[in-house]
Amino acid sequence: MERTSSIRRKAVARQHKAEVMIAGEQLRLKLHDGKLIKDRRYHLRTYPNCFVAQELIDWLMSHKEAADRVTAVRLVQHLLDHDIVHHVCDKRSVFKDAKLLFRFRKDDGTFPFNTEVKIFMRGQRLFEQLIADKDSILQLREEHGVAYHRSFPGCQFIDWLLQNGEAESRRQGLDLCRALQEHGIIQHVAKKHEFFDSGLLYQFCINFRRRRRLSELLSESEHDKDEGKVLQTQEDQNLDSPFVVRRNSQRQNAAFQSVRVKKDLKQAISGRRGSLNSAQLHPEEFPPSSNQQSSVAVPRFNPKSVLKRNVTCEELLAPGAPFIKKVLTVIGDALGWGFVVRGAAPCYMQAVDPGSPAAAAGIKVQQFVCQVNGQCVLHLDYRTVSRLVMTGPRTVVLEVLEPIE
Missing domain, CATH: 1.10.10.10 (Winged helix-like DNA-binding domain superfamily/Winged helix DNA-binding domain)
Incomplete structure (x- = not known):
C-alpha cells in the first residue's frame, strides 16, 4: 500500500x-x-x-x-x-x-527524448491505437458495484500488447504496464492497486485527444503545488478555444469517469483465458470477484493482417512487379498522422484512420513502406519505422508501393 x-x-x-x-x-x-x-x-x-x-x-x-x-x-x-x-x-x-x-x-530537434518522454509517447501511441480499434478492449466495465467507462482488465491489456507486437512476453508486457502506471498514464480504476496481470480494471489517466487551454493548465499547476494533486478534467464540450482544460466539481475526467451500475448495464468482463490458470489470472492478494468468474464472451481485439499473403522485399523490387510507386506527404495534426504500420522487411499499412491526415494524403491499407523522409526502410521492422515517424518532423514524406488491383 x-x-x-x-x-x-x-x-x-x-x-x-x-x-x-x-x-x-x-x-x-x-x-x-x-x-x-x-x-x-x-x-x-x-x-x-x-x-x-x-x-x-x-x-x-x-x-x-x-x-x-x-x-x-x-x-x-x-x-x-x-x-x-x-x-x-x-x-x-x-x-x-x-x-x-x-x-x-x-x-x-533539441527536445529531450529521455526515458520519461519515451514512455509518455508510447502511452499516447497505445491510447490512439486502442481508441481507433473498432473492437477495442476499452469498454464500460464493472468492479465492486461501480461501472467505469473505457476500462480494461489488466490481463486483456497484456494479451493485446502481445498480439499487436508491443511486447514479446507477458513479463515484458507487465513491466511496460507498470512503467505506464508509474508515469501517470494508466491507473487502477479505484487507485488502490499496482498493475497486475489479472482481472482487475484499469484506465488511462490521460485523454490525449482532449484539447487544452494553457491559462487553465497554468492555474492548475499552481493549485497542485499547494495541494499536491493532479488535474482530473472533463471533455471539451463546444468550447471556443483549441486548448481547453476544465475542472469539474468531482475532479473527474468525463471521458473516464465512473457511473453507478444500473440493472440494464451490459458488462464486458472477460472470462478466464485458456493459456493461464486461475492463480495466474488472480493473484492471492486479489481474488476473482463473482462477476469476473461468469462466462462472458471475450471481445475480439486482435485484427489479423490486412495482407492476403506474405510479400518479400525481393518480390517488391522485382522488374514488372504488380505494384505502383507513390510518394505521399502526410502533415500530422494534434492527434498524430493516423496510420498504423505492421510487419518486418517489408512493413505495410495495417490501418488508416478515415478522418486523419494520412487518409487525406492518400495512404491506404496494404501499401508497403519503402522510404520515410528519404531514408530507405524496406528492410526495417515496424518498430523502427514507427520510431522514425514519431521522432521526426511533423511533415512526413513516405514512398510506398501500392498493389495493383
Missing part, C-alpha cells in the same frame, strides 16, 4: 508534465497553421522555425488564451520551464514580452 501511494505521488508530477507537453504540442501545431512560426533573419543570420516573443503574446491575447500580457508571459514561461520552448541561442532562461526569437524544441 505504501508503494502504491509513492507511485501515485510521483504520477501526480509526471501527469502534470504530460499535460504541459500535450498543451505545448497543440499550441505549436496551431502556431504553424497560423504562420506565426517561420524562418526569421536577425543580424545577417537566418533562424528556422522561430516565433517572436512579442507576436506570440499578441496571439495569445487575441485568441483569449490569456486575460492580459502579464498572464500570457507566465504561460509561455511555464512552457520554457518544462523544456517545451527555448531561446534560439539558449542564452535566456526568462521569457520576456519583447522582440526576441524563441523556438519550440520539437522544431529544432
Whole structure:
C-alpha cells in the first residue's frame, strides 16, 4: 500500500508534465497553421522555425488564451520551464514580452527524448491505437458495484500488447504496464492497486485527444503545488478555444469517469483465458470477484493482417512487379498522422484512420513502406519505422508501393 501511494505521488508530477507537453504540442501545431512560426533573419543570420516573443503574446491575447500580457508571459514561461520552448541561442532562461526569437524544441530537434518522454509517447501511441480499434478492449466495465467507462482488465491489456507486437512476453508486457502506471498514464480504476496481470480494471489517466487551454493548465499547476494533486478534467464540450482544460466539481475526467451500475448495464468482463490458470489470472492478494468468474464472451481485439499473403522485399523490387510507386506527404495534426504500420522487411499499412491526415494524403491499407523522409526502410521492422515517424518532423514524406488491383 505504501508503494502504491509513492507511485501515485510521483504520477501526480509526471501527469502534470504530460499535460504541459500535450498543451505545448497543440499550441505549436496551431502556431504553424497560423504562420506565426517561420524562418526569421536577425543580424545577417537566418533562424528556422522561430516565433517572436512579442507576436506570440499578441496571439495569445487575441485568441483569449490569456486575460492580459502579464498572464500570457507566465504561460509561455511555464512552457520554457518544462523544456517545451527555448531561446534560439539558449542564452535566456526568462521569457520576456519583447522582440526576441524563441523556438519550440520539437522544431529544432533539441527536445529531450529521455526515458520519461519515451514512455509518455508510447502511452499516447497505445491510447490512439486502442481508441481507433473498432473492437477495442476499452469498454464500460464493472468492479465492486461501480461501472467505469473505457476500462480494461489488466490481463486483456497484456494479451493485446502481445498480439499487436508491443511486447514479446507477458513479463515484458507487465513491466511496460507498470512503467505506464508509474508515469501517470494508466491507473487502477479505484487507485488502490499496482498493475497486475489479472482481472482487475484499469484506465488511462490521460485523454490525449482532449484539447487544452494553457491559462487553465497554468492555474492548475499552481493549485497542485499547494495541494499536491493532479488535474482530473472533463471533455471539451463546444468550447471556443483549441486548448481547453476544465475542472469539474468531482475532479473527474468525463471521458473516464465512473457511473453507478444500473440493472440494464451490459458488462464486458472477460472470462478466464485458456493459456493461464486461475492463480495466474488472480493473484492471492486479489481474488476473482463473482462477476469476473461468469462466462462472458471475450471481445475480439486482435485484427489479423490486412495482407492476403506474405510479400518479400525481393518480390517488391522485382522488374514488372504488380505494384505502383507513390510518394505521399502526410502533415500530422494534434492527434498524430493516423496510420498504423505492421510487419518486418517489408512493413505495410495495417490501418488508416478515415478522418486523419494520412487518409487525406492518400495512404491506404496494404501499401508497403519503402522510404520515410528519404531514408530507405524496406528492410526495417515496424518498430523502427514507427520510431522514425514519431521522432521526426511533423511533415512526413513516405514512398510506398501500392498493389495493383
